[in-house]
Every structure is written in structure tokens, then in C-alpha cells.
Amino acid sequence: MTNLSMTVKKNIPYIAISVLILALLAAVPFFSKPYTVVLLKNILMFAALTLSWALFSGPTGYISLATAAFYGVGIYTAAYLGKVLPLPVMVLCGGLASFLLALIIGAITLRLRGIYFAIFTLSSVELIKQVLHWFEITVLGTRGRPVVKISNTTVYYVVLLIVVLLMVTTYFLKRSRYGLAMSSIGSCEDAAAHIGINVTWVKVLTFALSSFFIGLTGATTATGLIYIDSHIAFDLNYSFFPTLMAIFGGIGNVFGPVIGAAVFSYLREILITRFPYAYMIIFGAVMILTILYLPNGIIGLVQTIKDKVLGGKDATASSRKVN
Amino acid sequence: MISFINILVNGLLMGGIYAITAVGLSMQYGVARILNIAHGEFIMVAAFLTWMLHTTLGINPILCLAIVGPILFVLGYLVRHYLFKTLKEKTPSPAAFEGNSMLMAFGLLFVIQSLATYIWGKNIVGYDFMRYSVYLGEIRFAANRLVIMITAVIICFLFYLFLTKTRTGKAIRASSQDPDAAALMGVDINRMLTLCFALGALMAGFAGVLLSMEYKLDTFMGMGHTIIAIIVMVLGGLGSIPGSLVGGFILGIFYGIVSGIEPGLTEAAYYLLFMLLLLFKPSGLFGR
Numbered sequence: 366m367t368n369l370s371m372t373v374k375k376n377i378p379y380i381a382i383s384v385l386i387l388a389l390l391a392a393v394p395f396f397s398k399p400y401t402v403v404l405l406k407n408i409l410m411f412a413a414l415t416l417s418w419a420l421f422s423g424p425t426g427y428i429s430l431a432t433a434a435f436y437g438v439g440i441y442t443a444a445y446l447g448k449v450l451p452l453p454v455m456v457l458c459g460g461l462a463s464f465l466l467a468l469i470i471g472a473i474t475l476r477l478r479g480i481y482f483a484i485f486t487l488s489s490v491e492l493i494k495q496v497l498h499w500f501e502i503t504v505l506g507t508r509g510r511p512v513v514k515i516s517n518t519t520v521y522y523v524v525l526l527i528v529v530l531l532m533v534t535t536y537f538l539k540r541s542r543y544g545l546a547m548s549s550i551g552s553c554e555d556a557a558a559h560i561g562i563n564v565t566w567v568k569v570l571t572f573a574l575s576s577f578f579i580g581l582t583g584a585t586t587a588t589g590l591i592y593i594d595s596h597i598a599f600d601l602n603y604s605f606f607p608t609l610m611a612i613f614g615g616i617g618n619v620f621g622p623v624i625g626a627a628v629f630s631y632l633r634e635i636l637i638t639r640f641p642y643a644y645m646i647i648f649g650a651v652m653i654l655t656i657l658y659l660p661n662g663i664i665g666l667v668q669t670i671k672d673k674v675l676g677g678k679d680a681t682a683s684s685r686k687v688n
Numbered sequence: 689m690i691s692f693i694n695i696l697v698n699g700l701l702m703g704g705i706y707a708i709t710a711v712g713l714s715m716q717y718g719v720a721r722i723l724n725i726a727h728g729e730f731i732m733v734a735a736f737l738t739w740m741l742h743t744t745l746g747i748n749p750i751l752c753l754a755i756v757g758p759i760l761f762v763l764g765y766l767v768r769h770y771l772f773k774t775l776k777e778k779t780p781s782p783a784a785f786e787g788n789s790m791l792m793a794f795g796l797l798f799v800i801q802s803l804a805t806y807i808w809g810k811n812i813v814g815y816d817f818m819r820y821s822v823y824l825g826e827i828r829f830a831a832n833r834l835v836i837m838i839t840a841v842i843i844c845f846l847f848y849l850f851l852t853k854t855r856t857g858k859a860i861r862a863s864s865q866d867p868d869a870a871a872l873m874g875v876d877i878n879r880m881l882t883l884c885f886a887l888g889a890l891m892a893g894f895a896g897v898l899l900s901m902e903y904k905l906d907t908f909m910g911m912g913h914t915i916i917a918i919i920v921m922v923l924g925g926l927g928s929i930p931g932s933l934v935g936g937f938i939l940g941i942f943y944g945i946v947s948g949i950e951p952g953l954t955e956a957a958y959y960l961l962f963m964l965l966l967l968f969k970p971s972g973l974f975g976r
Binding site for chain 2: 426428473474477479480481483484485488489491492495496498499502503601605608609612642643644645646648649650651652653656657660
């Protein structure tokens with residue numbers, strides 16, 4: 366506990382800035398145009414997805430492309446339960462449904478390593494999408510469903526709350542025994558197993574926890590979609606975007622994914638209606654360049670510059686933070 | 689009985705194209721360790737180039753193999769030389785390289801797909817080539833499908849000969865089995881890996897040309913072919929050309945059976961088959 370209070374004390378400037386930004390964001394709906402709220406809502410949504418992705422894939426190094434599956438489950442929960450349950454209960458149901466699905470997918474797939482895990486998770490999105498599509502058309506005889514609309518401001522606050530919860534969870538999880546277990550899996554899984562970490566359990570549980578948040582986000586933001594079907598809900602871009610946003614921002618600390626999400630969802634907002642192809646070309650090109658030249662993302666770049674400016678003082682500590 | 693033979697023949701006709709797609713990816717992943725998710729985009733570009741050459745200049749699609757193939761080879765060469773080689777030099781471990789190269793291939797996918805959509809638009813295009821029917825006993829199918837299948841098998845066979853009989857082919861196989869030992873024997877590993885990636889793109893080029901003879905094209909067709917290539921590659925065993933051929937025909941027959949029972953679930957069945965394969969037999973049929 367003393368350890369914890371020390372880390373908190375050391376990071377007081379960061380915490381102060383975070384609280385200030387949070388207060389500003391919370392006040393936005395009171396004085397800005399409705400469009401700004403929608404824009405910020407979308408940015409926060411991607412921030413939530415990216416943070417969730419980084420919660421599991423960051424420390425463990427397993428590249429999950431199943432984000433779209435859990436996001437879609439959240440969306441479908443909203444479509445089915447939105448009419449009968451109040452918003453908070455419905456959103457929680459979306460999170461729990463994703464949590465359960467992740468437990469199942471995790472239990473069967475997490476013994477796959479490296480890129481086999483990535484392709485497997487990608488296939489699981491497509492499998493769910495195709496089966497659901499077939500089921501809706503042949504068994505139910507309809508395609509897609511309407512979603513109950515909820516005011517943008519309410520959705521905005523719920524997503525903001527999810528983002529805050531995610532940042533706090535990520536921060537404290539990383540500094541716990543559990544977080545250390547995760548990063549030791551990322552560095553060397555065999556060694557982690559040898560020192561007595563229940564590797565499978567840690568992986569499956571973190572995977573499910575990250576999916577829980579993705580489900581929450583899906584169920585919340587679905588209320589802005591009006592109409593959904595399997596192809597909208599399980600769009601593979603929801604797997605690709607968070608992955609890239611996290612890599613672009615850097616997964617070293619909680620701010621990286623948020624920065625990545627903010628930059629790209631803002632770019633998306635201004636480009637996608639007028640130059641849809643340009644957006645995807647920029648997106649792809651930045652992805653390639655980031656992987657080539659910014660392996661630690663924007664956060665890594667900031668850290669490097671800071672280290673240079675400070676003349677190498679505290680360099681080891683900060684480089685450890687980045688990795 | 690007829691319907692069973694029908695399924696079998698249909699499956700075999702599909703198999704050739706599946707095999708050639710997988711052979712290409714198998715060169716890129718089995719040897720160069722790049723899981724090229726953009727493989728299908730190379731196929732799409734080749735198919736569109738063929739469509740352009742055929743409809744504007746009236747060039748016979750079979751002849752396009754000799755034009756589009758080399759273009760894709762050069763494209764593959766450049767991509768590996770400027771992107772993946774640089775990445776390999778910067779990445780510390782082979783495992784990290786596999787993950788990063790896959791993500792980079794995703795970036796490539798977005799760039800190629802969006803550029804293609806920008807150039808060729810969102811419309812579905814296609815042309816007619818040998819669309820008349822051929823009879824084999826009581827089974828009827830389009831002549832172009834037979835041409836596609838035979839051409840694909842011939843290309844795979846020639847490629848197999850190249851890998852087993854020529855000096856370069858042996859160097860490629862050596863690099864895939866043991867890069868360090870091959871380097872000690874004087875094989876220029878880096879050149880071989882670039883060559884492999886380019887050869888993979890060449891195969892994608894051939895696959896695209898052949899596909900355009902039968903199917904309608906759109907710029908979003910790539911992903912489906914990538915998935916099929918990955919399935920067949922894993923089914924046949926990484927880096928094995930006979931494996932890819934057999935795997936291609938098995939998947940073709942599988943396609944015939946599933947689409948005979950419930951056409952709506954064909955794609956889902958592919959993914960299910962693939963996931964089961966990854967879980968229970970990741971080394972494939974001919975795997976090491």
C-alpha cells in the first residue's frame with residue numbers, strides 16, 4: 366500500500382492534468398454545439414476500444430483482432446434489450462455477454478501463439494458475422510433490427526465514464542501482481558509458467574476483462590446507430606482501427622492509446638465524408654510508417670525527446686516505462 | 689450419384705485456383721515469414737489489370753499471364769525490398785517480426801484497396817471469356833473453368849520443378865529450412881527472401897488473371913481470397929507445394945459439398961474448418 370501511495374505521489378502532476386481534462390470534458394455538453402458532443406463522443410468511443418485492446422494485447426503481446434466480435438455483441442445486446450431494460454442495466458448486460466464470449470474464445474484459442482492467435486481471432490469475427498447473417502435471414506426471416514435512440518449527451522457521459530474506468534483499471538492493473546504476471550507472459554511465456562504463474566488463467570481473464578469493456582462500449586454507442594445488422598455490428602474495421610490507434614499512440618502508458626484514438630478518429634471525422642479513400646490511404650500509410658519508424662508510438666517518441674532534452678537523466682527509468 | 693459427381697467435378701474445378709493462391713502465400717509466409725494479409729489485394733490488382741488489358745486493348749486473358757505476372761513480380765519485389773526488409777533489419781526477434789510484418793501487411797491492404805477503389809471505382813466489372821458450356825458425360829460446366837484449372841495446375845507443377853530442380857530453387861528451400869546454415873553455404877539469404885516474396889506476388893498475379901476469366905470483380909474481393917489462401921496453406925502444411933495443391937482440391941470439394949447442402953453457410957463453414965484446423969492440426973497434411 367505504501368508502494369501504491371508513493372507512485373500516486375510521484376505522478377501528482379499527471380493526475381492533476383487528467384482531472385482537469387476530465388472536468389473540461391464533463392462540462393462540454395453545457396456550452397458547446399451538439400456537433401462537438403457527437404465528435405467527442407466518437408473520439409471517446411475509439412479511445413475506449415483502443416484502451417480495452419491495449420489492456421490485454423499491450424502487456425501480453427498477443428495481437429487480438431477479435432475487438433469487432435465483442436463490440437458487435439454489445440451492439441446486438443442493445444438492439445435486443447434496449448427496449449425492455451434501462452440504459453445502465455442494458456449496458457452492463459452487453460459487457461457481461463462480451464465477457465462470457467471472451468471466456469469461451471479465450472479458453473480455446475489462447476494456447477495458440479503468435480500470429481495464429483491473431484488469425485484465429487479474426488476468423489472468429491467473420492464466423493459470428495456469417496452465422497448471424499444466415500440465422501437472421503433463414504430462421505428469423507428479417508435482416509437487422511432497429512435500436513432505441515438515446516440522447517447524445519447521455520451516451521457521451523456514459524462513454525466518458527467507461528474511458529475513465531478503463532484508464533484507472535489499466536493504471537492500477539499494471540502496478541499490481543497481476544499486471545506483473547501479464548508482462549512476464551509478454552516477455553517470456555515459458556519462463557512465466559515456470560515461476561508458477563497460471564499462464565492460461567491470467568491470459569483468459571485479462572482477455573475477458575478487456576472484452577467486458579469493449580462490450581460496454583458497444584452497447585452504449587449502439588444507441589446512436591438507429592439501425593443495425595450483422596455486417597454493421599461485426600465490421601472488421603472495429604478490429605483494425607483500435608489495433609492501429611494503439612500502436613500509433615504507443616502502448617507504454619495509459620495516454621498512448623487515447624492520443625492514438627483521438628488523432629485518428631478526428632482525422633476520420635474530417636476526411637471520411639469528403640475523401641473516404643484518402644482517409645484509408647492515410648490510415649494504411651501511417652500504420653506502415655509507424656511500425657517501421659515509431660515502434661513505441663507517439664508516447665515513445667515523446668519519451669525519447671524528453672530523455673534527450675534532460676540529457677539522459679533518469680533515462681533508464683523512463684525507457685523502462687516505455688517498454 | 690450424378691449430384692455427387694457434380695459436386696466432385698465442381699470442387700476439382702475450384703481447386704486449381706485455390707491451390708495457386710495458397711502456393712503464393714506459402715512462399716511468402718513459409719519462407720520469408722511474412723503473413724501477407726494483403727495477398728488478396730495483389731490478386732485483386734492483377735484481376736483488374738487483366739480486365740483493363742482485355743477490355744481496352746483486346747488482349748487475350750491467357751496472354752495476360754505473361755504481362756500481368758511480371759508486373760506483380762516487380763511490385764512484390766519492391767514491397768519486400770523497401771518495406772519488409774527494412775522492418776526485418778529493425779526488429780530484434782523473429783517472433784516480433786512475424787507480428788509486426790502481419791500488421792504492416794494490414795496497412796498495405798488498406799493502401800492498395802483504397803487506391804484501387806479510387807482508380808477503378810466501386811462498380812462490379814467483368815468480361816466474357818470462353819463462357820460456353822462443355823459436357824463431360826452428363827455434367828455440364830463452363831469451358832473457362834476447365835482452362836483455369838488446367839492452367840493453374842500446370843503453373844503449380846512448373847513452380848514445383850523450379851523449386852526442386854534448379855539451383856535457385858534449392859537455395860530457396862535451403863533458406864526456408866535453415867537460414868543460418870544456408871547463409872554459411874554461401875546463399876544470399878536476403879536476396880532469396882526478397883525473391884520468395886516476389887514469387888509469391890507473381891503467383892498472386894497468375895491467380896488474379898485466372899480469376900478474372902470466370903468471376904465478376906470488385907475492389908473488395910481481396911480479403912476473401914486471402915482467407916482462402918491461409919486456409920489452404922495451413923491445410924496443406926506450410927511451405928509445401930504438393931500440400932497446397934492437395935489442400936486446394938480438398939477445399940474445393942468441401943466448398944462443393946457445403947454449397948450443395950446450405951449455400952448461405954459456405955463462408956461460415958470455411959472459417960469453422962479453419963479454426964478447427966488451427967486447434968487440432970496446425971501442422972497441416974504435409975507439414976513438417
